[in-house]
Amino acid sequence: MSKNETILHNLKRSVETWDHDLMQRSVDDAIAAGIPFDVIVSQGLGKGMETISDMFNEAKIYLPQVIMASKTMEEALDKIRPLVESDGRVYRGTVIMGTVQGDIHEIGKNVCCAMLRGAGYNVIDLGPDVSPDMFAKAAKDYDADIVGGSALMTTTLIRQKGVVERIRGEGIPVLTIFGGAPCSREWVEEIGGDGYSSSGSEIVRLVNGLLDETADQRPARTPVHCTGGDS
Numbered sequence: 001m002s003k004n005e006t007i008l009h010n011l012k013r014s015v016e017t018w019d020h021d022l023m024q025r026s027v028d029d030a031i032a033a034g035i036p037f038d039v040i041v042s043q044g045l046g047k048g049m050e051t052i053s054d055m056f057n058e059a060k061i062y063l064p065q066v067i068m069a070s071k072t073m074e075e076a077l078d079k080i081r082p083l084v085e086s087d088g089r090v091y092r093g094t095v096i097m098g099t100v101q102g103d104i105h106e107i108g109k110n111v112c113c114a115m116l117r118g119a120g121y122n123v124i125d126l127g128p129d130v131s132p133d134m135f136a137k138a139a140k141d142y143d144a145d146i147v148g149g150s151a152l153m154t155t156t157l158i159r160q161k162g163v164v165e166r167i168r169g170e171g172i173p174v175l176t177i178f179g180g181a182p183c184s185r186e187w188v189e190e191i192g193g194d195g196y197s198s199s200g201s202e203i204v205r206l207v208n209g210l211l212d213e214t215a216d217q218r219p220a221r222t223p224v225h226c227t228g229g230d231s
């Protein structure tokens with residue numbers, strides 16, 4: 001195994017075994033080795049979360065273990081956050097992200113936020129349990145280009161429809177994208193959303209593509225400058 005492969009393997013293991021110290025060390029090693037943040041997430045930490053999801057689905061582990069793995073993943077995402085934010089540039093656009101009402105799962109949404117930030121977008125993360133009203137208000141307040149809603153449960157998937165209805169109902173000129181385990185391209189088409197992606201690695205391509213395709217139809221927006229602060 002090469003040095004970088006070992007680091008990625010350790011990142012994955014740290015989430016799988018909710019080993020906080022290994023996570024801290026491996027993230028430091030990854031940064032020192034110059035491994036790009038998207039590789040750290042998609043080929044290291046994210047792989048560990050995939051194992052956890054599979055083991056939970058197969059009843060090999062239970063909720064307490066999932067919570068510990070989730071905490072390790074979230075702390076790692078916080079730790080690499082400075083890597084994806086830099087001062088003095090103009091953002092490529094503003095994306096509002098949140099997990100829909102009634103749903104507290106947010107690891108996948110946080111991965112998507114990290115990927116988009118790394119690609120130069122101004123990401124406003126509304127957190128979990130976000131109502132259609134909150135999505136719509138944030139879209140207007142931040143003059144956003146895109147609103148993204150995550151849903152991880154079959155019972156909360158329907159809330160994505162509510163987000164589209166509220167945004168279209170108010171005539172807010174913003175595109176909508178959706179994702180999460182029970183979500184699909186067909187579902188997003190059915191509810192009248194504008195885009196779907198199955199993973200954080202694809203979301204940047206999705207957002208870039210949507211903004212390029214609709215550049216002529218969207219109202220001109222004032223450029224937003226990155227100041228390196230929390231957003």
Ligand code: B12
Binds near residue numbers: 066
């Ligand atoms: C971790 C986890 C938790 C953690 C959440 C921690 C946190 N802070 O997020 C905890 C332990 C708190 C939790 C709680 C619960 N959970 Co839970 N949980 C999971 C688990 C194991 C993994 C989810 C995860 O983080 N995956 C890893 C991430 C990286 O992947 P992801 O979320 O799919 O995201 C990727 C893509 O989907 C996409 N994406 C995601 N969002 C978006 C958004 C946009 C806009 C786009 C474009 C793309 C996109 O990109 C992401 C990155 O690649 C899943 C099992 C599973 N197979 O999904 C169950 C699961 C989702 N949970 C489930 C349930 C039922 C619950 C609980 C009700 C408790 C319980 N009895 O288990 C509560 C929820 C209460 C509530 N009201 O929300 C069920 C849902 C069943 C259903 N009805 O569909 C699942 C499927 C487990 C199961 N097999 O039963 N859970």
